[in-house]
Amino acid sequence: MSHPFLSEEWMNAARAIRAKYAHLATRVEVSLRINQVITHVPFGEGTVRAYMDTTSGDVDMELGSLENPDATVTTDYETARKIFVEQDQTASMQAFMSGKIKVEGDLMKIMAMQTSLPQDDTALKIAAEVKDITA
Numbered sequence: 001m002s003h004p005f006l007s008e009e010w011m012n013a014a015r016a017i018r019a020k021y022a023h024l025a026t027r028v029e030v031s032l033r034i035n036q037v038i039t040h041v042p043f044g045e046g047t048v049r050a051y052m053d054t055t056s057g058d059v060d061m062e063l064g065s066l067e068n069p070d071a072t073v074t075t076d077y078e079t080a081r082k083i084f085v086e087q088d089q090t091a092s093m094q095a096f097m098s099g100k101i102k103v104e105g106d107l108m109k110i111m112a113m114q115t116s117l118p119q120d121d122t123a124l125k126i127a128a129e130v131k132d133i134t135a
Helices: 008-020 077-084 089-097 107-116 121-132
Strands: 033-039 048-053 060-063 071-076 102-105
Touching: 008 060, 008 121, 033 077, 071 077, 071 107, 077 089, 102 107
Parallel strands: 033 071
Antiparallel strands: 033 048, 048 060, 071 102
């Protein structure tokens, strides 16, 4: 069953996928706490606040906001979907260069995280399953 990206149902399904592979997942080497403000969301009030925290060595992504994040990233729904669901790093760079992604905080940490996220078989399985649950 598929769900709209970043909806409560999607977050629950994505969390279950990450939990299923937790024992196989490669640890993330870069510690980063990042708040995300996603605009032009086609459901709810039009804006979703989420965060990613890698301080445990795992990629934890949840709805809400962290206190004292390393950075806050603001972008539109379609750009966020391309980055997080489609894992399109080219879209990420193009969006940043064209001003579709605004960063407040430690940009160097964000850049370091992009190159340190695991791209092994387990990470690819997780990404494929997350894509499959996304409407």
